[in-house]
Amino acid sequence: MYADRITRIAPSQTIAITTLAQELKAQGRDILSFSAGEPDFDTPPCVKEAAKAAIDAGFSKYTAVKGIPELLQAIAQKFQKESGLHYTADEVMVSNGAKQCLFNAFQALINPGDEAIIPAPYWVSYPELVTYSGGKNVFLPTDAATEFKITPEQLQQALTPKTKMLVLTTPSNPTGMIYTKAELQALAEVLKNTKVWVLSDEIYEKLVYEGSMCSFGALEGQLERTITINGLSKALSMTGWRVGYLATKDKALLKHMLALQSHSTSNINSIAQKASLAALQGCADQDIENMRLAFKERRDMAYAGLNEIKGLSTLKPQGAFYLWIKIPGQNSMEFCQKLLAEQGVALVPGIAFGVEGFVRMSYACSLEQIKAGLERLKKFMA
Ligand SMILES: Cc1ncc(COP(=O)(O)O)c(C=O)c1O
Structure with a gap:
């Protein structure tokens, strides 16, 4: 039924x-x-002020599906400056939370039967989104010996002709662990000569207490295969505002995701976009x-x-x-x-x-x- x-x-x-x-x-x-x-x-107060100013200025109409140009520009600059990710504004889109970014990406990439490699423990939504797309989850178990991070050997063994993507969350929900640059490089080495995408969920990027955060796409030669996902929910305590963003070098892929979003939610809330712009410009x-x-x-x-x-x-x-x-x-x-x-x-x-x-x-x-x-x-x- x-x-x-x-x-x-x-x-x-x-x-x-x-x-x-x-x-x-x-x-x-x-x-x-x-x-x-x-x-x-x-x-943060300055973010709320920017939202109030947007309301008072009557900034309450539809915007471009991908987001207002100045916000896309600010996101591209953030990626360049803070993460060493060389995206331009036309390679970025804004969605309702990192969650919708993930939804767009899985829907746009996974065909029935495609395999998505997901390190376990994993954040709850990944497997459901893969399943919804008709894909197959391939879980890689981890334990305390490797700080709940997958090893290059595990990744190598999991690869099949059907592998479509690897999902990486760093810092991780639920373990709080962070992949070092060397660990990411070792994983990238395994993916060399494959067409496997990497979905890099960096939503906890700002909450780092030890070591340092490395973006997968910042590794040499990895930006093309990487879809970087981030947002304001966790870093700025803005979970209810619903602001997430993603970037990809593949303009056709971006176009497909925008088409999907144009028929589901369109742009995210216009006021939240102005508030996010203030935040990304550094006010908070x-x-x-x-x-x-x-x-x-x-x-x-x-x-x-x-x-x-x-x-x-x-x-x-x-x-x-x-x-x-x-x-x-x-x-x-x-x-x-x-x-x-x-x-x-x-x-x-x-x-x-x-x-x-x-x-x-x-x-x-x-x-x-x-x-x-x-x-x-x-x-x-x-
Ligand atoms: C790893 C991870 N990715 C994505 C999300 C979704 O974040 P958002 O609130 O921006 O949709 C969460 C939220 O719990 C998360 O833990």
Whole structure:
């Protein structure tokens, strides 16, 4: 009765635990949630001012589907200056969050039967988007020994004539790990002489606490195969504004993605574009740095506290705002449900990210909440 492609995709597995947390909260229970994938800060004041000015100026009409020219220009400049990515403004498009960028890219590239290589644990939406496109997910399991990063050998073994793309997330959600330049170069070496695309999701680029962020497309000879995806949601605490952007050197591919977007959502909200322009021109750079420092402090507290709890362990994440925690046993959903019922603490089960025996804790919340959450976790484990 319904379209095959729509019945192939499943709602996020994180919903079950989030719904349960909301229900308990509504019943008056004292719930500490560490499940959110968004910063708890307000959007920087200068960005809000730019949005207000756009409203007052009557900037409320359709814009070009890809975004206003000055925003595309600012994004291209950002890529050049901060990431060493040599894109021009006509190789960029703006979409409703990084999520729509990903949707556009998967839809434009994946044919039925095409294989997408996805390192696991993965961010929840990738496999569903591949499935929706009719493609096949090829998961590459990772573990703590390689800081949850894939190795060149794994990539080599996974390649088949049907491999269409490799999805890379650095810094990673859910592990917080960052690929070094050398690690990316080793992966690029494996892809040499192949036509495999790399979808580089760099949405957590600004949230780096150790080491440095390297964009796959900045590696020598890799820009042509790379679709770079980024956005304002995480770095600027603008999740609700829905601003993401992507860039590709392949103008025909960009045209296809724009055609798709022109028939679905058209341009993103015009006001948000003006606000984003102000942000990308640097008005909120100090706010971004302040938030990064706050996240670092929270990470340090959460990381140290967790490793003191018997039965739990975690690596020190270098970026993003998540801890990927090893739990006893292999039933992460049951662990999270019990923890929520007994201690009122909401974490996300690892199975939502394709891996059992782990849970994800977001530290995008206050130090007080982290402290209280750690105490409850300790009681739970005891
Ligand atoms: C790795 C990753 N990519 C993309 C997104 C989507 O971001 P946006 O809010 O810009 O759609 C998220 C959000 O959680 C994410 O964690």
